[in-house]
Amino acid sequence: MIEILCATYNGMRHLREQIASIEAQTLNDWHVTFFDDGSTDGTVEMLEALAAIDTRFSLIRNPVNLGFCGNFLNNLSKLKNADAYAFSDQDDIWYPDKLERAFDWLARVNGGTPAVYFARTEIVDEHLNHVGLSPEFKIEPSFRNALVQSIGGGNTMMFNQSARDLVVNTLPTTKLISHDWWFYIVVAGYGGVVRYDSTPVLKYRQHAANLSGTNNSISGQILRLWMALRGEWRAWNTVHEEAIKTFEDCLTPENRAVFHAFQQARHGDWPFERLSVLKRTGVKRQSALQTKFLPILALLNRL
Template sequence: MMVKLPQIAVLLSSYNGEKFIEEQIQSILNQQNVSIHLLIRDDGSTDRTHEIAELFATKDTRISIIKGKNKGVVLSFFDLLQNVDENFDFYAFADQDDVWKPNKLEKAAEMMSKSEVIVPAMYYSRLEFTDEHLNTIGYSIIPKNRGFENAIVQNQATGCTIVINGAARKIIITRLPSWALMHDWWFYLVVSAMGDIYYDEFAGILYRKHGNNVTPATPWFALELYARVKRYLGHGKIPEKVTDQVREFYKLYQDILSKDQQKIINGFLTARGSGFFKRLRYILTMPVRRNTPFDNIILRMLILIGKF
């Protein structure tokens, strides 16, 4: 008797990725013990990215191509999720410049099979960081605080590791936001509120690091605290955008949130516009949390001084 393999749609948004996309596509096609279909949406590339993808598609019927106008990565992934067939078991998301290990999707499907099909579920995993030549340079930290209270203020689910089931896809596309910080953060926020979250310590992805985007930590607590706060506040209006994203989520999902979840969001939003002493009371008992005690100190400090 033949065992039915999990049917997985892989959604890849590409933009000027000619340097690495061929290697990434091949690693997706090489996935083991799953049946995949790769849907690529080119987000208006001006290099050979679309041409490379089309060449793959002529040789492998498991690949479909959408040539689109430039929308940006968030809207491009939302577009992919809307346009893919609804009959797949799972939906995975891919960047254009990584390499997937052959058992990446098999591991995800195995873990997510614990959830009932009617329950929204999301899988994400650790990353193996590499240089441009795929030499390992480190691993992402293993998150300790996972779930809805974390998703409100932090995204720890990197999009290229995410796999969701059909129930999660449905609840996302039927209430698409007018704006979100990032697609992966939005998925994490929605599914952590509505269903099951699975984290895998197995790093199924070789995640290429580009440029000087790794900042070494100083061992001195005060200097590290100062450096992190300065970096955070240096990201423009990120705290305001986090709040805007929470408001958008609440507007779309309030009617199906539990009373406790509504209370958590209302407390966070109310504290955002309150006076100093109300903010002080809030940070002493707030349920929202980031991944590490150190980051939680920073979060509380920023809320207290009115910068978050």
């Protein structure tokens, strides 16, 4: 059985299409729990009616608004034990083999080893017209990459119970950047298995209401570098640094050493001291251009 956690908030406009794509999966041993974050557009009423007639669907209403990241992470512990777990956004369209493709890989991993699967997405507009694909990442997933970059959307994820339990048990009380990035950091840091599939598994609807998006163009890369110079990467790294401190004893010895060196590269007193330490960490982003930019950020104290 695959337990699917679908976070909803005023998603009435596209939610029926997403539900239909789940019902059309080639792997049909699944159950969906919708966690609603305070919808006022009829989403709750529609899901209550669905759950009343189809036991494959359940609805839980959050007592307070958790936001998209909190809705996923804080509700993980409420899911029933299962062979695997998947996250679902409310406005995507899953390819028919999405669950089967991910589960085929996950089933080959020892159940005691935390494992998480990510994949690419097809980007579409409001009317499902093809826009492009999310970036194709070629560097092997690792903690050194996870420290500075997320490689896959939560809507593509599947993970085993070991990964679920690990994330639940290491969840900090502070607010995180995104649920998918935190999974990558925790599972990779612990020494688990992270899989990135370069084959797209769903249509990701890009529209004004999206809280986050994907841009693989040159202008998109330049925008990311500008964000880094403005200090946004440093702000994200600070959030993760404080959160990782709460479970750093769970990191592998190698990853703990990388984390401590990364801290030195961020907080060293002298610019060239920070640069020297950064080189020893081996921290890298998937983009060669953005990786080359990391030493500049270290020198400018923007890492």
